[in-house]
Amino acid sequence: MEPLIACKDVSLGYENREVANGINLEVYPGDYLCIVGENGSGKSTLVKGLIGLIRPLKGQILVDPSLREESIGYLPQQTEAQKDFPATVYEVVLSGCLKRRGFLPFYSRKEKLLAEKNMEKLGIGEIAKQCYRELSGGQKQRVLLARALCATDKLLILDEPVTGLDPSAMTEMYQLIRKLNEEDHVAIIMVSHDIMNILSQAKTILHLKQQPLFYGTVSDYKKSEVSMRFLGGEENSGND
Ligand code: ADP
Numbered sequence: 001m002e003p004l005i006a007c008k009d010v011s012l013g014y015e016n017r018e019v020a021n022g023i024n025l026e027v028y029p030g031d032y033l034c035i036v037g038e039n040g041s042g043k044s045t046l047v048k049g050l051i052g053l054i055r056p057l058k059g060q061i062l063v064d065p066s067l068r069e070e071s072i073g074y075l076p077q078q079t080e081a082q083k084d085f086p087a088t089v090y091e092v093v094l095s096g097c098l099k100r101r102g103f104l105p106f107y108s109r110k111e112k113l114l115a116e117k118n119m120e121k122l123g124i125g126e127i128a129k130q131c132y133r134e135l136s137g138g139q140k141q142r143v144l145l146a147r148a149l150c151a152t153d154k155l156l157i158l159d160e161p162v163t164g165l166d167p168s169a170m171t172e173m174y175q176l177i178r179k180l181n182e183e184d185h186v187a188i189i190m191v192s193h194d195i196m197n198i199l200s201q202a203k204t205i206l207h208l209k210q211q212p213l214f215y216g217t218v219s220d221y222k223k224s225e226v227s228m229r230f231l232g233g234e235e236n237s238g239n240d
Pocket of ligand 1: 042
């Protein structure tokens, strides 16, 4: 089986300043990888590399050909501008099909059905006609998740998907992501600060501090010195 996405000795950065290096990873269908590390350790930069926003300074990022055609489902960090987006839930979800359809002027029936299916899957079918900006934080994240699923159901990349949510919305969001992973075999790459919840969610962990400090299964991570230092707050002190 070929990986959906792989990094081979990748360095990433800005204007030749390296902010992350030595990254090797492989994500296969059904995987669930969490990227953890303190602020400024290069997590979002790695995500930018994975979704093709920046090119590696060194090494290679290999993307499965089927994903190159469909695009990767990407849930960005929430920004104030996105929160105020003046469109209905349905419109936001449907816009996830943009890459699939290229420059055709109208959405096809197939795309509309896909948007409806993903809204049902994420429990937002009933609020399809509501304005996105009037929703709660948890509902907005569901909408963006449904939108990302319209791009592809093979691989979702989520950058801090629970930040700013209240505890019950956070739990719901984790349950949804897990369901997509377990029942629909959607591969997940998620950046998160929420290490305690992640350990019961993910299958593999990449702990980044410019370089990978750990890359392997969750059970090995729990036993590692890296996680003990991180969980003990040593490395994380001063953040969040
Ligand atoms: P994390 O997501 O782990 O908090 P980032 O990938 O955002 O870390 O940042 C890693 C480093 O790259 C930081 O030193 C940050 O200042 C720098 N950085 C992030 N974005 C840019 C950018 N657009 N231009 C230049 N430097 C950046």
